Each structure stands twice: as C-alpha cells, then as structure tokens.
Amino acid sequence: MNASRHRVILLLLLCVVGQSCASSSQKFTKEVQEAISWVASARMIGEAYVNGTIPKGYTKKALASFDSELRSSGQRLQSISDQRRAGTLVILNQAEQTVAQMQTALDDSVSFAQLNLRLVDQQRALAATTNPQAVLRGP
C-alpha cells in the first residue's frame, strides 16, 4: 500500500517536473522568437534607411524602440531556466549592441550598412538557437 502510494506520488512529481520543463522550453522559444522579431524589424528598417526610403527621424525612433524591446527580451530570458540560455543571451546582447550602434551611425552610411549586415548574421544565429535548420535557410 505504502509502496504504491510512493509510486503514485513519484509519478505525479515526474508529471509536474515534466510539465514545468516543457513550459519553460516553450517560454524560451517564444521569447527567442520575440527577440528575432525585433532584430528582423531593426534589420528591415536599416535596409530601408540605407536605400534612402525612410526619414532619419523615424529610423532613429524605431531603432530606439527595438533596442529597448531587445533589452527587455534579454531580461525576461535571464529568468527562464534553459540549457540554451547562456549562448542565446550572448547573441542577444550582441544584437542589442548592434541596434544601439546603428542609432549613432545614422550619419555614416558605410558604418550603418555594415552594422545592418551584422544584424543579418545575428538574426540567423538567434534563429539557430531554437531551430538549427534556420542556419541553413537564413532569415
């Protein structure tokens, strides 16, 4: 009787642990996808600015918003326990720095274009943390 009760409790515990692992993994993926969304938005805005399609004021405001959202994403990621967290945070910080640098490089078209190209790689690397196949396909 006692042994079977222990087995039931153990099974329940396993279910709870399994559920929490699954939900933390899902949370992690969702958070990374959100970060990818901000990086991709910054990259598309950057491309449009390089092509002279959008005004400087809007570009600066948009990049500042995406930068702040990326920082928030990084903070939320830090609270999720996942084995991929450390590597992802490194890439995310790099992407955040790139977006921050882009805001100060608006008058230097060459640097701005180079930073924008860097974002392409960072978006690809971020995507690879949740889906390794994404590296092959690219953003």
Add this chain to the structure above:
Amino acid sequence: MKKIFEIALGIVTSVGGFLEIGSITTAAQAGAEFSFQLVWAIVLGGLCVIFLVEQSGRLAAVSGHTIPDAIRERFGSNYFLFLLVVIGIVSLLVMAAEFGGVCVALEMATGIGFQWWAIPVAFVIWLIIWKGTFGVIEKGVSLLGLVTLCFVAGAITMRPPWNQIVHGVLPTLAVHDKAHYWFVAVSILGASISPYLFFFYSSGAIEDEWDESYVGVNRVIATGGMSFGSFISVAVLVLAAMLLLPQGIKVEHYSQLPLLLIPVFGRTGFWLFVASLGIACLGAALEITLEIAYLAAQGFGWNWSENQRPLDEARFSLVYTGTILLAMLVVLIGIDPLKLTVFSMALTAATLPVSIVPFLFVMNDKSYLRDHRNGWISNTVVLLIIGLAFVLSLVSIPLQIFGGS
C-alpha cells in the same frame, strides 16, 4: 439620378472611412503570426457589420429614431444609463487609440515623439467638430481616407496566393499559440463590429434627413461600402502574411507597421502608410467623438446636430469637448497606442451584447419598423456572430492577460 449619386458617394465614403487603427493593427497581427488563417474573422466581422449598419440605417429612415433614442424609449432610462456607461467607456478607449494613431502618424512623419502631438491634435479635432458640418466630417475626411486603398494596390502588386486566401475564409483551428489566435480573432471582430460605427451611421441618416424612400439606398450603401471596406482589411492581412511573417516579424510596436508598404512601394510606401494611418485615425476619432456626444444627447433628450451652431446645443458641445480632453490625457500619459488599440478592440467584442441585443429587439418592434422589421436571417446571423464574439472574448481575454499561449 440623385439617388445613384448618393449611393456612389455613400459607398465611396464608407470605403474611405472603413479602415482605422484597430482594423490595421489587428489585421497586421493576424497576417504576421497566422498567415492567411484568420481571413475568416475579417469576413465574419464584415458580414456582421453589413447587417448591423443596414439595420441601423433602416431604423433611422423608417422610424426617424437613432439607436440610443429607440433603446431608451423601449427599455427605459435605467438600461440606457447602463448602455451609456459601458459604450461610453469602450468608445472612449477606442477614441484614445484612434487619437494615438493620428499622433503616431505625425511622429513617423516628423520624428517628434507622439505625446508631443497630443495637444495640437486635440485642438484640430475639436476645431473641425466645432466649425465643421456633418457633411464635412462624414464625406470630406472619408474621401481623403480613400488613400487607404494603397493597401489593396500593395497586396495585388505582391501577387498573393489567392487559393490560400480563399482557403482562409473557412475557419480553422490554431496550429500554434492557441489562446493568442483566438484573442486576435476576437480583436478583429471587435475592430469590425464597433458599436460606434452603426450608432454613428443611424445618427448620420437622421442628419442627412433620410426617410422611408431611402431603405433601398441604405441597403446598397451598407452592403457595398462595408464589403469593399473589409476587402481593405484583408489586403492589410495579406501584406503582413507575405512581408512580415517570412521575416519572423510579429506586430507588437507601431514602428513596425510601415514595413507593410515600404518593401512594395519604397519611399512612396512609407508616406502612403503615414497618410493612411493619419487620415484613417483622424476620421475615426472625429466619428467616435461625435458618436459619444450623440449617444449622451439622444439618450437625455438634449439638442443635438453637428449642423447646428454650438451655442444652440451647449450640452452636446460640452460632451464632445470633454471626450477630446479625456482622450488627449490618455495619450499624454504615454500609454502605448498599439497596446491600447488591441485591448480596446477585444473589450469592444466582449461588450457587444450590451448594445446589440436590445438593438435587435428594437429592430423587431412593429411600432418602430412597421413592414420593415428584421427577417429571421438578419436576426440569426447577427445573434450568432455576437454570441461567438462574446464567448471567445470571455475565454481568450483572461488567457491572454494571464500569459496563456
């Protein structure tokens, strides 16, 4: 000949006035996250709004009553007060979102933060209503709103997969993010079936002095205008599905929205987007402000008409002035206009039964409509869609707020 001109003008103004920040945002979110899967929500919302707008125009043309007026007469002043509070709060939130939309468009154009535009925009909205006539607000701004057809041009230019879009007309279950899928569906329904739309339409019919001979005209305008209008929303969804989804972009900040047109039209696309957002939101903000003032004035039996001098309808003018000031305060506080929009659209869907159920009772009342009462098809379609929106909002809003996915 005069009626044909009125029909054409009515359809054109309905199309020009259809899109606003709610329909742009919710359609863009749907396309960017669920591809063409949520086309059905726009079609369903469009269908419902055709029925409701047609009914509100018919009520005004046949009985000479607006909706609030008839609801107060039929259900008494206690229910009217409840309606006034619920619809008033929801409309105020939607108004603040539209107001924010105008400020965001100005921020995009100038690079100056949207909060800085709150006071000038409030003054312009107030001045247009104070000085303008109903015709200026209804037709003038809506005609300018035809610029939103650029979304349709953009979608067609992208050569979308028509078979997938048609497939999206049939409702399907979410593949991922189930709670968010239903939340976006509810927000789309809320954006389409805003009570302000058909409340304003019935007041407009009285302002334009419609009588029973306008029943046919009203039917054509409601069907044509709202169908073409919904088509613009579908175009926004198509653009988001084709341009943002492949890049992994989810629409969570208003700065992402111009990306719907920039890749298609380049520099012109950016300015077309800014113009579309600014004009569409200005038109909606004017209409909602007037609708809140109409609602209060019609319910309490005050003088009301946008064609009268403000001096002759002081309480009506006071209500719209107060509404503008409150919306301005919401924007000045710095609440994110996009988050406010999505929340207010979902809230609109949740509160739909409050206005629509009594309205349907009125539409079946012989003393108002005589031989023009609703048929069973109109009643069933509207009740089903409202029931669906209500149930979905009860389920998906808590799930969304408490982090379900």
